[in-house]
Amino acid sequence: MSKNPVDLWELERAARERGFALICGCDEAGAGPLAGPVYAGAVILPDGLELPYLNDSKQVTPKRRDLLFDQIKAQAAAWAVASVSPEEIDRTDILSARMRAMQLAINRLSPAPDYALIDGNRDRGKQFAIVTPHETVIKGDGRSASIAAASILAKVSRDRYMEEMAGKYPQYCFERHKGYGTRLHYQMLDHYGPSPIHRRSFLKKWEAGRDG
DSSP: OOOOOSOTTHHHHHHHHTTOSOEEEEEEEOSSOSBSOEEEEEEEOOTTOOOTTOOOGGGSOHHHHHHHHHHHHHHOSEEEEEEEOHHHHHHSOHHHHHHHHHHHHHHTOSSOOSEEEEESSOOBOSSOBOOSSEEEETTGGGTOHHHHHHHHHHHHHHHHHHHHHHHHSGGGOHHHHTTOOOHHHHHHHHHHOOOTTBOGGGOHHHHHHHHO
């Protein structure tokens, strides 16, 4: 992967010019999988911090993600990770769960930010919304250093959790697909049925297919 040619500090500078001092980036990981929590990261970076290869976590190799994960935690002015369980995703909805996870991560930052850059184009679900002063940024994980850092923390934290769950539920091969709806994952579901960490609300089509 090459270094990101985009100016990753433009959005943070613009927020500072509007009078905000502590600006965090926030992103989530794991909205789409059939199993496991949704995770969110929130990060306040020192102004202009250089982190080689910092980019959207999906554009960074797993090895570099692990290195960046440690660098971000060591060099950030503040960082936090939060998650929302499969049970809560099923009780509410995935958009509400994403918003809750992101706000939880922001709330855990110390010092607290005055402003948040939120990846995506949504800032509220039916039951939860981002309440910190903020703006949404489409494809923000490739446009903002703070959001990119948050995406790395969320992605690595969730992947590591799913690797732990692979030890607890080895029959599902979570270490290989991280809970996403791959062919292998559906084959394991067909054979073993859902585990305690599956999102039952995400399995309705699969269950309907079995019943049919």
